[in-house]
Amino acid sequence: MARFLKSCYGGKAVHIPDGFLSTPVWAALDTAAVPAVAWVARRAQRGFDDRQAPLLGLMGAFVFAAQLINFPVGAGTSGHLVGAALLAFTLGPAAASVVMTAILGIQALVFQDGGLLALGANIVNMALVGVLAGYLPYRLGGAGEWRRFSIFAGASLSVVVAGCLALSELLISGVRMQTSLLGISLAVFLVSAILEGVITLAVVRSLERIQPTLLQDSPPHKSPALLFIAVAAVLLASVGVLFASQAPDAIEQLTEHAGPRSFGWLRQAGTGLAGLALIYGLCLAIGRTVSRNRSV
Amino acid sequence: MTPLVEVHGLRFRYDDGTAALNGVDFHLNAGETVALLGPNGSGKTTFVLHLNGLLRGQGRVSVSGLTVEPKNIPAIRRKVGIVFQDSESQLFMPTVLEDVAFGLLNRGLDSVTARGRASAALETVGMSAAAARAPYHLSAGEKKRVAIAGIIAMEPEVLVLDEPTASLDPPGQRSLAGLVADLPQAKILVTHDVPFALALCQRAVFFQAGRIAAEGPVEEMVCRFDWHFAFERSKSPR
Amino acid sequence: MRHVILERWSRGESCVHRRDPRAKIVALITFLAVVATAHRALAWLAPGLLLLLLAGLVLAKLPLTGALVRAALVVPFTGVFALICWFAGEPALGLRLLAKSYLSALAVIWVVATTPLPALLNGFEMTGVPRFLLVVCQFLYRYLFVISEEAQHMSKAAAARGTAARNWTAPGPSFRAAAGALGVLFARSYARAGDIHRAMLARGFDGRFLQLHSENFRPADTAFALVASLAPVAVRLTVERVVG
Incomplete structure (x- = not known):
């Protein structure tokens, strides 16, 4: 069962299909995704003129294809890349978000992988928050002796954060899950996250050998403390959101009266969404300061 | 009469520092067909990419009076059509007709005109029947013809063909030579195919190590550089 | 595919x-x-x-x-x-x-x-989706074919040298080999993509895909x-x- 779960979770858990999310959840996330993607696209376009669109497309296609290549991890299991962090390391956060959005869009349209109404949720989880969470450690420690750790941490963090968000959204939407199952899911996320970290590190190293200029520069930082604090903070925040959205009575109320008459679900969904908004805003703010620093 | 294409002292270095062109002087007159011969890596393809500004080096390149510089690039790309060696890289639209119309739409033609001109170009290369097919289902020879149609549809003044006969079988090469000979434009053929060059070109230019080592009638160049494919038995070819 | x-x-x-x-x-x-x-x-x-x-x-x-x-x-x-x-x-x-x-x-x-x-x-x-995003989508979709072709060539070449072709998709080769293969796949696709883009520019492509219909x-x-x-x-x- 655990392996079956893993095969569906590892990367795909984060692809929520249509029909799973309750209306307020998908509607809110779609609404949030639209201006965010517009903003990110404009940002990316400023950094990359139109003629570089092919490079972004190529990176997207590469990550898309890389997701299909299995990495043997022993004991008969294998994992695959999700790629949000890899894109952030190679293209910078804004362009990575655009490319990830493009990947999710094509997957939803052409491969029936992830839903169209749930696209907003998937974009927020992976293309926006996932990319930023992946980029943060690289930004803080990508140059210097903690480089390898920050690449690993960035890739892992992007998977944990995206997975926790997806799970929270499902819970808020009223998909029931016992605590034991939640524990299993978290464990699975952790395994996928470590895998993502190791695979990303391996791919980054082999890309660096072939095309050394491909990776983004990050400014030198002396102390790794900030790096660890940032990683821990994002980790805690995402797990916190997950547990906040799991309050059992909320689910009770959600499944029993899903009609517009009960306002219990609205309050609960509101709490969960506020949590999401918080982490999203946090990442956005970090991203903005980061890019402002870069342009100076 | 001023030549259609004029190049003076063209030098180019790749990003990794490799010098690819070391001072090339070249001209092409209207209606003329010139072969670019020379060993692999001697700079033929690099040279050709300068003619429509895909690469920019030092020196002067002009096409029918227009200097190749950023403000002239759209106009220059209309005058110089390049058929690339690898048809796969050139054909990327979902159907043959759409692919041939690609450049026409980029030029700002409306879809009705573009469709008409694309169909006419397909007619010229004898590929009308394939208009609705997907390019990647065609044979190598058919792909090459479609790629040529995509360029001649744009009615360039200069047609550049990079290794047009590579990967074609002998009948395919023959029929391609017939097709190219009938096209009215001034042509530059980058090729290793001596019979092809002999059949089509009045003049040949021989590239060596990033510069033009010699030019003259095709036969003369072929003899001077021992530039043919005849192997002698039992001796190792050199 | x-x-x-x-x-x-x-x-x-x-x-x-x-x-x-x-x-x-x-x-x-x-x-x-x-x-x-x-x-x-x-x-x-x-x-x-x-x-x-x-x-x-x-x-x-x-x-x-x-x-x-x-x-x-x-x-x-x-x-x-x-x-x-x-x-x-x-x-x-x-x-x-x-x-x-x-x-x-x-x-x-x-x-x-x-x-x-x-x-x-x-x-x-x-309907208002940013054009830059859609151009990236177009290229992504187009290059997906390029990359899958390159991957097929690579797995054929590997098979010809005696490495089982299924190794690219099934567990078997070492972790490093898979990462290395991805690196090579990237380099080859990168070169191909450059050729394609050059051919598009040569035909006047300026960043937007136009429709024949x-x-x-x-x-x-x-x-x-x-x-x-x-x-x-x-x-x-x-x-x-x-x-x-």
Whole structure:
């Protein structure tokens, strides 16, 4: 069962299909995704003129294809890349978000992988928050002796954060899950996250050998403390959101009266969404300061 | 009469520092067909990419009076059509007709005109029947013809063909030579195919190590550089 | 690759294929919203909507079995959740999720299989999606073929040198080898992509993909958008009135 779960979770858990999310959840996330993607696209376009669109497309296609290549991890299991962090390391956060959005869009349209109404949720989880969470450690420690750790941490963090968000959204939407199952899911996320970290590190190293200029520069930082604090903070925040959205009575109320008459679900969904908004805003703010620093 | 294409002292270095062109002087007159011969890596393809500004080096390149510089690039790309060696890289639209119309739409033609001109170009290369097919289902020879149609549809003044006969079988090469000979434009053929060059070109230019080592009638160049494919038995070819 | 089949279907000829992509996008979004917000009487509503989609597929002259099987690609993920719900003592919820996501996937297929992707993306552009994003989508889709071709060449070359070809996709080679293969795959695709882009520039490409088909929103498109969007709403209202 655990392996079956893993095969569906590892990367795909984060692809929520249509029909799973309750209306307020998908509607809110779609609404949030639209201006965010517009903003990110404009940002990316400023950094990359139109003629570089092919490079972004190529990176997207590469990550898309890389997701299909299995990495043997022993004991008969294998994992695959999700790629949000890899894109952030190679293209910078804004362009990575655009490319990830493009990947999710094509997957939803052409491969029936992830839903169209749930696209907003998937974009927020992976293309926006996932990319930023992946980029943060690289930004803080990508140059210097903690480089390898920050690449690993960035890739892992992007998977944990995206997975926790997806799970929270499902819970808020009223998909029931016992605590034991939640524990299993978290464990699975952790395994996928470590895998993502190791695979990303391996791919980054082999890309660096072939095309050394491909990776983004990050400014030198002396102390790794900030790096660890940032990683821990994002980790805690995402797990916190997950547990906040799991309050059992909320689910009770959600499944029993899903009609517009009960306002219990609205309050609960509101709490969960506020949590999401918080982490999203946090990442956005970090991203903005980061890019402002870069342009100076 | 001023030549259609004029190049003076063209030098180019790749990003990794490799010098690819070391001072090339070249001209092409209207209606003329010139072969670019020379060993692999001697700079033929690099040279050709300068003619429509895909690469920019030092020196002067002009096409029918227009200097190749950023403000002239759209106009220059209309005058110089390049058929690339690898048809796969050139054909990327979902159907043959759409692919041939690609450049026409980029030029700002409306879809009705573009469709008409694309169909006419397909007619010229004898590929009308394939208009609705997907390019990647065609044979190598058919792909090459479609790629040529995509360029001649744009009615360039200069047609550049990079290794047009590579990967074609002998009948395919023959029929391609017939097709190219009938096209009215001034042509530059980058090729290793001596019979092809002999059949089509009045003049040949021989590239060596990033510069033009010699030019003259095709036969003369072929003899001077021992530039043919005849192997002698039992001796190792050199 | 799997998606080639959708590409082939989208080149077909039917009254649905001929409609403006925007009309189909509107109809699709309405259908998805109807499915997503449905709570009551799903046992009757789901078959009703399925019949509607089947009618749509027939109208578009698409192979029924093929489309139904393709839509089942969502089942692995949905199935896990259905199982979880089953174990949690809520089999009905599981079935509901399964039905909803299957219907949504089938609806998406109906649109994607009747609209070539470039036209569809063009339709999205006209509904306000950032152009830069869509150009990236176009290139992504195009380079996907390039990369899969390069991957096939590489696995053939590996097979010729005695490494089993299946190693690229099945466990077996060392972790490093897989990462190295990805690196080489990237380098080769990067070079190919550069060639393609150069060929596009040579033909005057300036960052936007233009369409050969004229995109005029005709009265027939308006009518189609109205009918196709109202149909699922009507089905749902009828079912809810009769059953609920």
